[in-house]
Amino acid sequence: MEIFFHEISVSTRQRIEIVDITRQVEEAVTKSGVKNGLCLIHAPHATAAIVANENEYGLINDIVRKVEEVFPIGAGYQHDRIDDNAHAHLASAFIGSSRIFPVKNSRILRGTWQNVFLVEADGPRNRRVVVEVLGE
Amino acid sequence: MEIFFHEISVSTRQRIEIVDITRQVEEAVTKSGVKNGLCLIHAPHATAAIVANENEYGLINDIVRKVEEVFPIGAGYQHDRIDDNAHAHLASAFIGSSRIFPVKNSRILRGTWQNVFLVEADGPRNRRVVVEVLGE
Amino acid sequence: MEIFFHEISVSTRQRIEIVDITRQVEEAVTKSGVKNGLCLIHAPHATAAIVANENEYGLINDIVRKVEEVFPIGAGYQHDRIDDNAHAHLASAFIGSSRIFPVKNSRILRGTWQNVFLVEADGPRNRRVVVEVLGE
Numbered sequence: 120m121e122i123f124f125h126e127i128s129v130s131t132r133q134r135i136e137i138v139d140i141t142r143q144v145e146e147a148v149t150k151s152g153v154k155n156g157l158c159l160i161h162a163p164h165a166t167a168a169i170v171a172n173e174n175e176y177g178l179i180n181d182i183v184r185k186v187e188e189v190f191p192i193g194a195g196y197q198h199d200r201i202d203d204n205a206h207a208h209l210a211s212a213f214i215g216s217s218r219i220f221p222v223k224n225s226r227i228l229r230g231t232w233q234n235v236f237l238v239e240a241d242g243p244r245n246r247r248v249v250v251e252v253l254g255e
Numbered sequence: 256m257e258i259f260f261h262e263i264s265v266s267t268r269q270r271i272e273i274v275d276i277t278r279q280v281e282e283a284v285t286k287s288g289v290k291n292g293l294c295l296i297h298a299p300h301a302t303a304a305i306v307a308n309e310n311e312y313g314l315i316n317d318i319v320r321k322v323e324e325v326f327p328i329g330a331g332y333q334h335d336r337i338d339d340n341a342h343a344h345l346a347s348a349f350i351g352s353s354r355i356f357p358v359k360n361s362r363i364l365r366g367t368w369q370n371v372f373l374v375e376a377d378g379p380r381n382r383r384v385v386v387e388v389l390g391e
Numbered sequence: 392m393e394i395f396f397h398e399i400s401v402s403t404r405q406r407i408e409i410v411d412i413t414r415q416v417e418e419a420v421t422k423s424g425v426k427n428g429l430c431l432i433h434a435p436h437a438t439a440a441i442v443a444n445e446n447e448y449g450l451i452n453d454i455v456r457k458v459e460e461v462f463p464i465g466a467g468y469q470h471d472r473i474d475d476n477a478h479a480h481l482a483s484a485f486i487g488s489s490r491i492f493p494v495k496n497s498r499i500l501r502g503t504w505q506n507v508f509l510v511e512a513d514g515p516r517n518r519r520v521v522v523e524v525l526g527e
Contacts, residue, residue, distance in 0.1 A: 120256050120392050120527055122427045124495060155258045157295065157389060159429065161493055163502035165445045172348040173301045177333030181341050182348060189325070189349075189461070197449030205453050212444040212454060213461075213486055214349055216505065221297055221387040223260060228385055230299035233352065249500055251493040253429060253526070254389070255256055256392050291394045293431065293525060308484040309437045313469030317477050318484060325461070325485075350485055357433055357523040359396060364521055366435035369488065390525070391392055 123151035125250040131242035135186050137179045140248060141234040147250040148227050156254015158227050161217040163249060166207035166241035168214035173232035186210055186240060207240035214238060222254055259287035259388040267378035271322050273315045276384055277370040283386040284363050292390015294363050297353040299385060302343035302377035304350035309368035322346055322376060343376035350374060358390055395423030395524040403514035407458050409451045412520055413506040419522040420499050428526015430499050433489040435521060438479035438513040440486035445504035458482055458512060479512035486510060494526055 125147035129138050140160070148158055160169050172178065190213070196205030218235065221228040229235075237248055261283035265274050276296070284294055296305050308314065326349070332341030354371065357364040365371075373384055397419035401410050412432070420430055432441050444450065462485070468477030490507065493500040501507075509520055 122526060124427075124493070155260075157293070157387070157429070159491060159493060161491075161500065163500060163505060165443070165502055165504035170348040171301070171352055172344050175334055175337070177336060178341060178344055181332045181334050181345060185326075185345050185349070190457075196453045198447055198453050200449060201447070205450060208444050208450055209453060209457050212442040212508075213457070215351060215487060215490065216443055216502075217491060218351065219295060219297075219353060219355060219491060221260070221295060221385055223387075228297070228299060230301055230352075232301035233299060236348075249493055251429070251495075254258060291396075293429070293523070306484040307437070307488055308480050311470055311473070313472060314477060314480055317468045317470050317481060321462075321481050321485065351487060354487065355431060355433075355489060355491060357396070357431060357521055359523075364433065364435060366437055366488075368437035369435060372484075390394060 120255055121153050123252040127248040129237055129246045131239040131244055133242055135183050136239040136242050137182055138237040139174050139234050140237055144235050144250055148222055148252055151252035153222055153252045153254040154225050156222045158222050159219045159251045160235055161249045165211050166204055167246055168211050168216055168238040169218045170236050170238055171218050171233045174234045204241040210240040256391055257289050261386045263384040265373055265382040267375040267380055269378055271319050272375040272378050273318055274373040275310050275370050276373055280371050280386055284358055284388055287388035289358055289388045289390040290361050292358045294358050295355045295387045296371055297385045301347050302340055303382055304347050304352055304374040305354045306372050306374055307354050307369045310370045340377040346376040392527055393425050397522040399520040401509055401518045403511040403516055405514050407455050408511040408514050409454050410509040411446050411506050412509055416507050416522055420494055420524055423524035425494055425524045425526040426497050428494045430494050431491045431523045432507055433521045437483050438476055439518055440483050440488055440510040441490045442508050442510055443490050443505045446506045476513040482512040
C-alpha cells in the first residue's frame, strides 16, 4: 500500500473566494505513484470548504453569491460576539471541508466539468490544503 | 489490498429526480470480494449529487422540493447566460457528488433507513455512478 | 493494511443538538495503531449528520439555528404524514452523515478549530457513530 501526502498553499485575496486547485491535486496524484486508490482533498480549516464543480467564470460568481446567500455575513450570530466570522464557520461545517475521489489508472476519476475548488469563506488568508493519495 | 471498480448507468427522466441505487451499490460490494474497507459512491458529474437517506415516497418528493427551494432554477445566475443549469451546478457543488461508507463483514455499514440515491439536478440525462470498493 | 472499527454511543437530549465526539474519535485512531491512512466518521442514521467545526458555545448555538432555519421542523413535508421528522431526514441527506480525515503520524490531521460533531436532528435518541481507521 502506498500512502502519499502533499500540501498545497493558497493565498486568498477576497472575503469569499473560489480558488481552483485541480492542477495541484492532479500533480500530487502523479507524484504519489498510486495507480488505483483514493484521493482525499482536505482543508484543515474551520472557515473554508472544498467543493467540486466547473471552472466557468460566471458559475464561480454564482457559487460565491450562493455562499453569501445561504451563509450571510453578520446575520446576528452568537459567535460574532467573539469573532466576526460565524458565517464562514457555518459554510465550512455544512458544505464540508473535504472531497474524496477515486484514483484509477493513475488519474483522479472526475467528470469533465468537475474541477476541485477551495472555498475561502473568511479571507484574505493563507490556507493549506492537504492532498492524501492512498492505494497501490 | 483489493481495489474494485464498478460503474452504474442511470437514465433519468425528470429535471430534478431522486434515483435509488442501493441495490447496485450492494451488488458491487459483494462482487468486490472485499470483507473490510471502504465503499466510495461517486458521480463524475458537475450537475448531479449523491446522498444517503430513506426511500419513502413522500420523503423522496420532499428531497426534490428542497433541492428546488435551495437551488431554484433560473434565479438570475450568471452561468445561465451560457447554459441553463446553474442551479444544478450549485446543487452538485454544495450537496457533494459522492458519499463514502464503511464496509464491514462484506457489507456496507449503513443504517436501516439509509439508502443511497443519485440526485439528478439537470435531467433527463444518462448518468454514470462509479462505485469503488477498497480494502481486504 | 490495518482496518480498525470503533463504535461510539451518544445519548442526545434535545430535538436539535450538537455533540462533540472529537475525543472518542482520537482515542479510536490511537487504539487502531494506524500511523498513516484515513479516518471515516460515519453515523448510520438517516436523521443525523456529522460535521467538523469549532467547539465554541455561541457557534454551537449558531449551527443549531442554521439547521432549524434551512431545514425547518414541520414545514408541510409529505413525509410528515407518516412520521414527524422530515426536516431531520433532509438535514442528514444534505449535510451528509459522514466526514473523512487524513491520518498522519498516528493522528487525525485536523485544523486547530476543527472538532468533530454529531448533529442530532431528531432527538432525543440513542445514536451510534462508527469510526473506521484504515491504513498502515
